[in-house]
Amino acid sequence: MTTTAPGTIPVVLSGRALLSLRDSGHNFPSAVGEVIDNSLESDANNIEILTETETQNRKKALSRIVFIDDGSGMDDDTLHHYLQLGFSRRYMSEKTIGKFGVGAKLAGLSVGIRIDAWSRVAGSDKIRHVAFDLDEALKAEANGDIASIAPPDDEPLPADLEPYFPTGSGTVVMWSKIDRVTDSEGRSTPDHVIVELKKELARIFRAFLGGGIRISVDGMPLKPHDPTFRQKGTWAEQVLTEHLKATGKEVGDFRGQVFHDKIVKVEGTTHKVRVVITLAPPEVVRGKGAGRDALAIKLRVPENEGAISFMRLDREINYNLVAKLFPDGVKTKDRYIGFEVHFTPELDRMMGVRNVKRGAVPSDGLRRTLKTIANNVIPGIREEIDRIWSQADRDDAKNSGEHNSLAHSIKDADRTMPKSRAKSNLTEAQIEKEYVNLAKDAGRDRSEEEKAAYVEEIKDLPFVIETVDVPGDDLFQLTHLEGQTLIRLNERHVFYQELYEPLKVLSKQQNSSSEAPATARRAIQAITLLLVAYAKAESMHETPVDQYKELRKWWGTFTDQYLTKINHIL
Structure with missing residues (x-):
């Protein structure tokens, strides 16, 4: 059936269809990537992206995005079809980047209302132009006309873009009447979207950037970003x-x-x-x-x-x-x-x-x-x-003695506090073995001398706290000796990895203008004191292992589960 037969109607109302297709699944970097794909397919070695902003309702916003490449350019026939949805010289090719004939068109319309393109092929002294404006297409359909693309014309480049056009062949594509640009978090301010654009393009086209293709955004050449760390010059x-x-x-x-x-x-x-x-x-x-x-x-x-x-x-x-x-x-x-x-x-x-x-x-x-x-x-x-x-x-020596000063301060404070009632049936040799095991867990056994010094150091402390690698989902483990409790904080536990450890990293930052490192150190000490206070409470019972072992295990398990389930708000 053809549109010339009596009573027929168009299969598609082009303008309205394109209005719907603006929600085609593109984000801003992927839309820009479609134009870069076309430039690469046209053998461009240099691709420049320029952005322009304006103030809208007292807020800065992108108003124009321009792409310039030094590729082979487009002759009049190709240029005329450039903005036609479905047209591609490489349609369904399995040897090229593009093959569907919709990428650059939908990409431009996902960002703005109007697309202009100027191109010149080798050996020609003329830069030819085509354009498509969605607003004009919708008006044409409303008047009963067919939304169409006019043949190439000689409309000149905007004066400010003339210096950018390559001396030989090349193409300039301009998106204008921009109304739909946001970053991954929904922010539309130019600073945010341009930063994300650079980051994403550097990763998406890393192989080409590493191979010598130059892609720049507002005059800044992109360096490839390679998550596998195999490329050079990244x-x-x-x-x-x-x-x-x-x-x-x-x-x-x-x-x-x-x-x-x-x-x-x-x-x-x-x-x-x-x-x-x-x-x-x-x-x-x-x-x-x-x-x-x-x-x-x-x-x-x-x-x-x-x-x-x-x-x-x-x-x-x-x-x-x-x-x-x-x-x-x-x-x-x-x-x-x-x-x-x-x-x-x-x-x-x-x-x-x-x-x-x-x-x-x-x-x-x-x-x-x-x-x-x-x-x-x-x-x-x-x-x-x-x-x-x-x-x-x-x-x-990250873990060695990290709780040392706190443990000695606790020793001083503990002099006037109730003393442990926990009973231990261990012999002197078995207690010594507990100390040796803790030295190993804490990484304080690199030599016999270091191990002996560590054991001697902790013997008189009422509480010994070490960060160690403990299998299982225990948040911490306690070993009650006669008048002393060994506390092993489990670095495998999600609480340690997601909360305690980041605080440690923050506490070590050298930033005199911020109170964050000092606050992080106090938070670490406060959390550690909570664990010591719990251990102290356990030691008030004669048989704390029998009394509290299950409680301790469930505490670690539930902490893990809660943090895993609501980590998004922490």
Whole structure:
């Protein structure tokens, strides 16, 4: 059936359809990425993004976004169809980044009302222009006309953009009448959205940036951001170099450790994908609790926790969690693990790739394949992280004596307080063994001399507090001796990892202009005193283990469950 037959109507009211399609699933960085894709497909080596702001209702907002590339440009026929939904010279190609013919059009309209494009091909002295304005299309339909795209014309570039146009071939795309730009948290102020744009583009196009393609935003060239830490010349490399120089430490080669890099067959199919799993370098992993500090945030480490990067022809199309993929769930330490899945466009259907090239939902077969690899590889990486953290603890004496001054202060305060009534049936040799075990748990046994000095140091303290690695879900463990209680604070417990440890990191920050470090130190001491006071209360009973062991266990279990369930508000 054609539209020329009597009584027929258009299959689609183009203007209204495009109005609906503005909610196509794009966020601002993914929309911008669609235009960059076109530039890359046209063999551009330099891509410049310029933003312009204006004041609207007393608030600054983006008013114009311009893309300039030095690619091959578009002839009149291609330029005329550039803004036509569904048109693509590479339609459904399995060898190119784009293939659906809708990306750049929907991307522009997801952000603003009007799209203009100017282009020049090699050997031509003319810059040609096309435009589409959604408001005009809606008006045309309201008047009974068909929303259409006029042929290319000679409308000149805006005067302020003329200096940017390449001397040879190239293209300028301009989005204007901007009305729908926000960052991931819903903020629309230009500063926020531009910062997020730079961050996202640096990761999405990291392979191209690392290969020499220049992408800049408002004159600032982007450095690639590689969550796997395999590339050179990255954002992380710059940040780490500056940090180590400032702290007087040696600057090295910041490469991630590769634990898996293989082409694997997808279960139940003949398809193959490449799976890369890495561990960030020790300079990034550092010590336990450092994953939330200022350096970690600058390195973008927290956002990597459990994230998997899906790379389609070296262009990232998704960076997010895949449910139930990591063994035993996602752990805090997993933020140091880089996880990439590389595939080619012929696997788009299996990968759940949408026409906006944003998001990937792997098929059941691929999910099972990735889960098997994760189960085989990630536990070993977690063990290596524990080893690095343990070494850092030893090198920095992080845990050694961290509660020492508090324990001695408690000893002084305890002189005038009720004394322990807990009975111990241990012999002198068994008590000595308890001290030796605690020295080992606290990392104070690197030599016989150190171990002996530690045991001698703690013998006269009514309470000995150490942060140790305890299996299970106990928040802490108590060992009541005759007139003394050993307190083991469990660093595996979610309370320690999510609350206590971040306070420790904050307390060590050198920032004279902020009261936060001092407040964090007081909070740590207060929490520790609560544990000591509980231990003191237990010691008032002659058989505290029989009386309170179950209570203590349930306390740790319920604390874990509550923190896990309501962590979003803490």
